[in-house]
Amino acid sequence: MREVGTEQVLRGAGALIIALALLLVPLVFPNFLVYQFSLVLTYAIVILGLNLLMGFNGQISVAHGVFFAIGGYTTAIFITRYGMNYLATLPFAAAMSALLGFVVGVPALRWQGLPLAFITFGLAVLVPPVALKLEPITKGATGISMPKPTAPAWFPGNQDTFIYFLCLVGVALCVLIAWRLTRGDTGRSLRATRDNGLIAESLGVNLTKVRLAAFTTSAGFAGFGGGLFAIVNAYVSPESFQMTKSFDFLVGAIVGGITSISGAFVGALFIVFLPDWSADMNIALSGLIYGGVMVAMMLVARDGVVGLLGTLSRALIARLSAARESRSFKTDDRPAGRQFQT
Numbered sequence: 252m253r254e255v256g257t258e259q260v261l262r263g264a265g266a267l268i269i270a271l272a273l274l275l276v277p278l279v280f281p282n283f284l285v286y287q288f289s290l291v292l293t294y295a296i297v298i299l300g301l302n303l304l305m306g307f308n309g310q311i312s313v314a315h316g317v318f319f320a321i322g323g324y325t326t327a328i329f330i331t332r333y334g335m336n337y338l339a340t341l342p343f344a345a346a347m348s349a350l351l352g353f354v355v356g357v358p359a360l361r362w363q364g365l366p367l368a369f370i371t372f373g374l375a376v377l378v379p380p381v382a383l384k385l386e387p388i389t390k391g392a393t394g395i396s397m398p399k400p401t402a403p404a405w406f407p408g409n410q411d412t413f414i415y416f417l418c419l420v421g422v423a424l425c426v427l428i429a430w431r432l433t434r435g436d437t438g439r440s441l442r443a444t445r446d447n448g449l450i451a452e453s454l455g456v457n458l459t460k461v462r463l464a465a466f467t468t469s470a471g472f473a474g475f476g477g478g479l480f481a482i483v484n485a486y487v488s489p490e491s492f493q494m495t496k497s498f499d500f501l502v503g504a505i506v507g508g509i510t511s512i513s514g515a516f517v518g519a520l521f522i523v524f525l526p527d528w529s530a531d532m533n534i535a536l537s538g539l540i541y542g543g544v545m546v547a548m549m550l551v552a553r554d555g556v557v558g559l560l561g562t563l564s565r566a567l568i569a570r571l572s573a574a575r576e577s578r579s580f581k582t583d584d585r586p587a588g589r590q591f592q593t
Contacts, residue, residue: 300472322477352470508555
């Protein structure tokens with residue numbers, strides 16, 4: 252019980268450190284890096300939804316870049332064509348992606364594992380050319396430009412800082428939803444479906460309902476992140492949502508740890524900053540450096556960075572507990588007469 256309590260304290264401390272670090276970003280970094288951290292937050296929302304689907308429910312998706320694109324285009328079109336407030340577009344971005352996720356999730360009920368991966372991969376391949384063909388709606392290769400939201404008079408920071416905190420509020424909302432979904436009966440149903448569908452069904456879990464709800468919710472997260480991305484970037488085009496975007500999200504989820512909420516932030520940092528850092532080191536070898544680091548991380552942290560940190564913390568707790576028990580045993584094992592010597 253003591254080890255469990257210590258582990259919970261360490262998890263809480265880790266979450267607090269992440270929260271404080273995110274709050275301090277605008278105070279520590281220049282505006283360009285604040286913009287990049289805003290992108291990190293939008294990607295973290297998508298990876299968080301992917302973690303719900305893969306890590307907690309056991310389904311595979313290589314199409315979250317598609318749901319991300321749907322959310323981004325929905326926000327951009329509603330802002331530029333209908334003059335809608337940027338905040339009001341976000342529920343529609345999430346809803347449109349969730350609707351597509353529901354449609355894709357129906358065949359996912361029959362085909363799990365590798366077949367589902369191929370289905371979602373095919374969807375990821377189709378989206379960029381379809382976006383180019385739907386020029387009256389998406390403006391084709393030209394893309395859609397929109398004004399960035401301006402900071403209100405009551406906000407003490409500049410425009411980039413305001414957008415960053417807007418993304419931070421969106422992330423906090425998604426983390427709260429994900430935390431609630433992974434707890435209680437809902438979390439147990441998700442894990443039971445992931446671990447063994449037959450046993451879960453024998454215990455009264457509706458596999459169809461749970462899997463479809465997980466796919467739909469995960470897609471909604473990606474659409475919400477895509478809507479925020481459109482606001483942060485103030486521009487969307489087919490180039491913004493290439494097929495590789497889905498693989499980036501998948502890599503981020505695996506690197507961070509698919510069974511953790513905090514792993515979404517680690518994975519998002521990885522896919523946003525590592526390509527830039529590798530290009531700064533050697534632009535000709537940037538792809539090789541990126542791939543090499545990814546392979547090395549998979550060898551060192553097979554359960555993701557958060558999983559590795561959890562393993563190290565448990566080992567540290569066990570060692571400290573063993574040392575404490577050893578000292579206690581030596582103290583209790585001393586002869587009674589010597590314990591009272593002065």
